[in-house]
Amino acid sequence: MNGQSETLLKLMEAVSNKLIANEKTLTDLDSAIGDGDCGNSIKKGFQAILDKLPSLKDQSPGGILKQIGIVLTSTIGGVSGAIYATAFLRAGIKAGDSETLGLQEIHEIMQVALDGVKERGEGTKVGDKTMVDALEPAVTAFGEAACNVGDDVASLLEKTLEAARKGSDRTIDLLAKKGRASYLGERSKGHRDAGSVVICLMFEAAHDFFTKEV
Numbered sequence: 001m002n003g004q005s006e007t008l009l010k011l012m013e014a015v016s017n018k019l020i021a022n023e024k025t026l027t028d029l030d031s032a033i034g035d036g037d038c039g040n041s042i043k044k045g046f047q048a049i050l051d052k053l054p055s056l057k058d059q060s061p062g063g064i065l066k067q068i069g070i071v072l073t074s075t076i077g078g079v080s081g082a083i084y085a086t087a088f089l090r091a092g093i094k095a096g097d098s099e100t101l102g103l104q105e106i107h108e109i110m111q112v113a114l115d116g117v118k119e120r121g122e123g124t125k126v127g128d129k130t131m132v133d134a135l136e137p138a139v140t141a142f143g144e145a146a147c148n149v150g151d152d153v154a155s156l157l158e159k160t161l162e163a164a165r166k167g168s169d170r171t172i173d174l175l176a177k178k179g180r181a182s183y184l185g186e187r188s189k190g191h192r193d194a195g196s197v198v199i200c201l202m203f204e205a206a207h208d209f210f211t212k213e214v
């Protein structure tokens with residue numbers, strides 16, 4: 001197993017554990033303006049990833065990302081499941097067979113995953129009150145920081161996380177234009193979007209992983 005594959009497997013373990021531990025938070029948020037299934041769906045999908053990771057030791061980083069996408073396709077149903085799966089599948093395809101990826105390549109991979117989310121969501125944009133409101137600024141911040149902070153991954157992820165959190169904060173006042181929350185119209189205002197919190201938790205786990213464990 002190469003160094004980056006090992007790091008990615010450990011990172012995905014940390015991300016999965018963080019999401020599973022926050023099931024109730026996600027359920028509560030999705031209950032306010034959705035159908036309340038977000039926490040349970042995420043738990044199901046990322047528990048399946050935890051179960052799958054040990055069998056991916058011989059894969060390249062791209063192979064690992066693709067397999068994660070496949071697991072998500074078969075475990076999280078509905079629109080959101082397809083969106084998460086698309087993000088990981090496209091990321092894996094973009095990573096290809098490379099054994100080692102630089103920060104610029106990782107940024108391009110994140111950008112492709114974001115484009116997949118927006119496309120799979122049928123033209124989702126920043127301002128629609130979805131996960132894109134956290135993910136797009138995070139990807140932009142990662143790209144900018146990758147040019148400025150060099151190899152300081154902890155500082156890079158701090159800026160990325162900060163951008164995701166600010167984007168998630170902005171969803172509170174927005175009117176939902178996509179997903180089930182959009183059925184509520186004006187009543188969707190005043191609540192934070194659950195998917196934006198999923199994105200924040202992912203980057204929080206990544207930040208903590210690279211700050212504390214590597």
Ligand SMILES: Nc1ncnc2c1ncn2[C@@H]1O[C@H](COP(=O)(O)OP(=O)(O)OP(=O)(O)O)[C@@H](O)[C@H]1O
Pocket residue numbers: 030034035036037038041077078079080081083117118120121122124129130131132178179180181193194195196
């Ligand atoms: N069209 C979309 N584009 C991007 N993100 C979306 C879209 N629709 C929903 N989302 C995100 O998915 C989150 C809801 O995830 P959840 O797992 O609860 O799915 P859902 O809306 O109940 O739909 P389903 O059960 O069909 O997957 C929302 O908070 C939002 O961030």
Ligand SMILES: [Mg+2]
Pocket residue numbers: 030034035036037038180
């Ligand atoms: Mg839901």
